[in-house]
Amino acid sequence: MHSSVVRVQNVFGFFTTVCFAVAAFIALSDYYSPRTPSATLAVKDIQVVRGRPHYYSTKKEEYAHIRFSLSSDLSTLFTWNTKQVFVYVSASWPDASAPNKTAHVNEAVIWDTIITSPSADHLQNIGPAAMKKLLKSAKGNAIDPSRGKLELKNQKPKYQITAPSGNVANIENVVLKLHYNVQPWVGILTWTPQMDILRWKQVKGGVSKAFKLPAIKVKEEKKKAAK
Incomplete structure (x- = not known):
């Protein structure tokens, strides 16, 4: 016994x-569960200025502001096991100091957001009015087909682009890329795949056309003083 x-x-x-x-x-x-995300990225406005990009910066340096438009459909990332999806846009460009410029790139995040599933809306740190709207749109469903569909027009960046050298003006072959990270209720975190894995497909589109960062934007007062 x-x-x-x-x-x-x-x-x-x-x-x-x-x-x-x-x-x-x-x-x-x-x-x-098939994942077939798609997105379109387009650059709208670019500015390069010299100053302190952050309040805690100790010295002046060059930094860039990039406005962009994004149209994406990430709804297939939401399944009954999806807790939330972290979406972010980065700017990347070849490292001019590296021997192999194609293999070494610099990358900086300029914008990000978190999209929760209906079952995880209570985890959102938002106001009561926005929460009420979220819960009403979800209607108690575990999966909401409208989640993951982003339409951003002339979006301001959340973060400026800087470089260790302090110089970002006149950088060429810069592209914007869309990335995501799926956080499940159970399982491991999954990032944007670089190749097709079974029923998971790469992001269709999600990369802007290559562009060049302009020269430093000179303030009008300095222009007048120069004259």
Whole structure:
């Protein structure tokens, strides 16, 4: 006869085994859900100025502001196991100081956002009015087809582009790219795939045309003084 303690341990061990098996099944089910994201990125306005890009900057340096337009459909990233999706846009350009410019690139994030699934709206740190609107749009569904559809026109960047050298003017072959990170309820974090993996496809589009950062924008007062 087993003691009560041994029986409790056996029941608890069986319970944890079942929970682990169910969690593994849920995590693996994501790989059978198709992911076919698509996006279009376009640059609208570019400015390069000299100053302190952050309030804590100790010296002046060149930094760039890039406005952009984004039209994306990331709705296929939302399944019953999706908690939230972290979406961000980065600017990348070849590293001129590297021997192999195609393999070494600089990259800086200029904008990001978090899109929660209806089942995770309560985790949003937003006001009551916005929360009420979110809950009303979700209507208690685990999956909302409209989630992940972004339409941004002439969007301001959240972050400026800087470089370790302090110089970003006249940089060529700069492109904007859309990235995402899917955070599931159960399983591992998944990032933007660089190749097709089973039913998961790469982002269709999601890369802007190459452009050049302009020269430093001179203030009108300095122009007048020069005259």
